Amino acid sequence: MFRGSNNVGVCGPHFPDAELACPHCGVNGCQQGLVDVLEAFRAAVVKPVQVDSAYRCPAHNVAVGGAKGSEHMQGLAADIRVKGMTAAELEEVARRIPAIRGIGRADRQQYIHVDVRSTLTLARWCYSASGKRCGYYPPLAEAA
Numbered sequence: 001m002f003r004g005s006n007n008v009g010v011c012g013p014h015f016p017d018a019e020l021a022c023p024h025c026g027v028n029g030c031q032q033g034l035v036d037v038l039e040a041f042r043a044a045v046v047k048p049v050q051v052d053s054a055y056r057c058p059a060h061n062v063a064v065g066g067a068k069g070s071e072h073m074q075g076l077a078a079d080i081r082v083k084g085m086t087a088a089e090l091e092e093v094a095r096r097i098p099a100i101r102g103i104g105r106a107d108r109q110q111y112i113h114v115d116v117r118s119t120l121t122l123a124r125w126c127y128s129a130s131g132k133r134c135g136y137y138p139p140l141a142e143a144a
């Protein structure tokens with residue numbers, strides 16, 4: 001496992017390098033903070049967490065239509081799903097993990113984007129059925 005001086009290229013006990021790396025070039029630029037929340041998420045649901053996308057190199061981020069400046073390119077974001085759980089249920093779990101500062105919810109596709117950006121406020125948004133990012137629409141009952 002590669003561990004750079006800037007602490008990139010990490011993986012975790014339940015999240016091997018192959019699941020976190022860019023599927024296009026195999027580079028794993030994931031940072032420790034991201035792997036920590038993935039492990040915390042897994043511990044909270046007590047089920048395997050499937051990673052659809054974690055680190056993306058800039059070329060791959062363009063190829064998949066990722067946002068400019070996407071946290072995926074900094075190794076700070078992952079798109080995750082858990083068998084048998086809706087995106088709303090996944091978000092509920094994510095909101096109990098303080099280090100998660102960005103949550104994008106894909107109700108139709110049943111996955112959520114989580115990231116560990118370094119902002120104080122929690123960023124939330126949703127994805128349309130076609131995967132386009134849009135404003136956060138479902139006001140959560142538990143939201144203040």
Ligand SMILES: [Zn+2]
Binds near residue numbers: 027056058
């Ligand atoms: Zn790549």
Ligand SMILES: [Zn+2]
Binds near residue numbers: 079113114
């Ligand atoms: Zn994402």
